Amino acid sequence: MKCYLVTGGAGFIGANFVKYILKYAPEIQLIVLDALTYAGNLGTIASDISDNSRCVFVKGDICDKELVNKLFEEYPIDCVVNFAAESHVDRSIENPQLFLQTNILGTQNLLDGARHHWVTGKAENGYPLWKSNVRFHQVSTDEVYGSLGTGGYFTELTPLDPRSPYSASKTSADLIVKAYADTYKMPVSITRCSNNYGPYHFPEKLIPLIIKNILEGKQLPVYGDGSNVRDWLYVDDHCKAIYTVIEKGREGEVYNVGGHNERTNLEIVKTIIHTIYQILSREQHYRAMLKKQTILADGSIDISWINEGLITFVKDRLGHDQRYAIDPTKITNELGWTPQTMFDEGIIKTVRWYLDNQAWVEEVTSGDYQKYYEKMYGDR
Numbered sequence: 001m002k003c004y005l006v007t008g009g010a011g012f013i014g015a016n017f018v019k020y021i022l023k024y025a026p027e028i029q030l031i032v033l034d035a036l037t038y039a040g041n042l043g044t045i046a047s048d049i050s051d052n053s054r055c056v057f058v059k060g061d062i063c064d065k066e067l068v069n070k071l072f073e074e075y076p077i078d079c080v081v082n083f084a085a086e087s088h089v090d091r092s093i094e095n096p097q098l099f100l101q102t103n104i105l106g107t108q109n110l111l112d113g114a115r116h117h118w119v120t121g122k123a124e125n126g127y128p129l130w131k132s133n134v135r136f137h138q139v140s141t142d143e144v145y146g147s148l149g150t151g152g153y154f155t156e157l158t159p160l161d162p163r164s165p166y167s168a169s170k171t172s173a174d175l176i177v178k179a180y181a182d183t184y185k186m187p188v189s190i191t192r193c194s195n196n197y198g199p200y201h202f203p204e205k206l207i208p209l210i211i212k213n214i215l216e217g218k219q220l221p222v223y224g225d226g227s228n229v230r231d232w233l234y235v236d237d238h239c240k241a242i243y244t245v246i247e248k249g250r251e252g253e254v255y256n257v258g259g260h261n262e263r264t265n266l267e268i269v270k271t272i273i274h275t276i277y278q279i280l281s282r283e284q285h286y287r288a289m290l291k292k293q294t295i296l297a298d299g300s301i302d303i304s305w306i307n308e309g310l311i312t313f314v315k316d317r318l319g320h321d322q323r324y325a326i327d328p329t330k331i332t333n334e335l336g337w338t339p340q341t342m343f344d345e346g347i348i349k350t351v352r353w354y355l356d357n358q359a360w361v362e363e364v365t366s367g368d369y370q371k372y373y374e375k376m377y378g379d380r
């Protein structure tokens, strides 16, 4: 049996990855390390831990050297999958230092822990000798490439050009991973994925925030003029790409991950409005969860207000990247990866998941979320 140390496994993509591996990769045991920051929620993976002897949870910080060493001593870890990060661009604009601490120094601390436990000796040429079949996998982002104009795609050869404190910290982490590969010949790989969406996405990010606001009858904040473009991928497709790269990808390589699904933010917001309206038109029982309850003459709950009039254009994000678009040719041609869930299907699945899992939303937003929302968006 192989053993993966999955960091950040109580966050959005990490938790989906834990579920993906437990379902599809019976040969893998998981040690999940997560600090449970505002973005991490143990409830998301509680059943995965309790129902499964293949999954152990450890609460802790990737920057904690002693803890990371202890985990390597205690468990036969042969792969580190590093999801743990501060991940929200807006928060990085407010507090850059935390992003540098977690995303750069945390990654370096994990690299060092792995290096100390995976090196078995020294070759004649002075380079370390590595235990066989080990891998350090860094979960990176398309944001390291910066921002595109109206045309073109990010390939693995696109120069790194991060523009926000978040993307600069992720780029630095990628470079530290590359430095360990070049200097110590450490077996590493990196995936750079476009925007994910799907279940367990924290409602500070665009798609879950818009769903939450509609259900609460609030306005829908669109930054600037809503023309910025993101390339959206269903989270399970990202999880499959990571697993494929770890198991089949070449050592030392970077693989871009994306599904050619570019949309403007305005288009995304309109799609969510229409999707929720359609579902609530047909399935009246969901209307009970709306905060705004106007009862019509026929006794039904009014949903006519769920329309594009809810959209409100707000102050733009500082340094807002205009467009991201991934060219996934390398991972498709080399490893046969292609996305399985198309956006039209994925967004309906996602909206339904949020309608059916309001208890989860309440749980994850019961902490400092309200304070954050008021600071970012006022009392809209």
Ligand code: NAD
Pocket (backbone or CB within 6 Å): 007, 008, 009, 010, 011, 012, 013, 014, 033, 034, 035, 036, 037, 038, 039, 040, 041, 060, 061, 062, 063, 082, 083, 084, 085, 086, 087, 088, 102, 106, 139, 140, 141, 142, 170, 192, 193, 194, 195, 196, 197, 202
């Ligand atoms: P998230 O914010 O939902 O989850 C991050 C997790 O990391 C949380 O569970 C949090 O508690 C944990 N964490 C934070 N600091 C930690 C620390 N110091 N020690 C241990 N755990 C810590 O993020 P996400 O959206 O799931 O993103 C996961 C990874 O994927 C990140 O590295 C991100 O850069 C990358 N990524 C995200 C997207 C996206 O669209 N969300 C796209 C491409 C890449």
Ligand code: TDX
Pocket (backbone or CB within 6 Å): 087, 088, 089, 090, 140, 141, 142, 143, 194, 195, 196, 204, 205, 206, 207, 209, 221, 222, 223, 224, 228, 229, 230, 265, 317
């Ligand atoms: O209220 C909002 N209104 C709005 O117009 C929010 C929260 C966002 N936006 C815009 C900003 C972006 O153009 O929507 C777009 C998507 O924003 P986010 O959901 O914050 O994602 P983004 O900034 O694109 O970054 C995401 O994708 C790449 C993840 O958060 C990163 O972790 C990942 O690396």
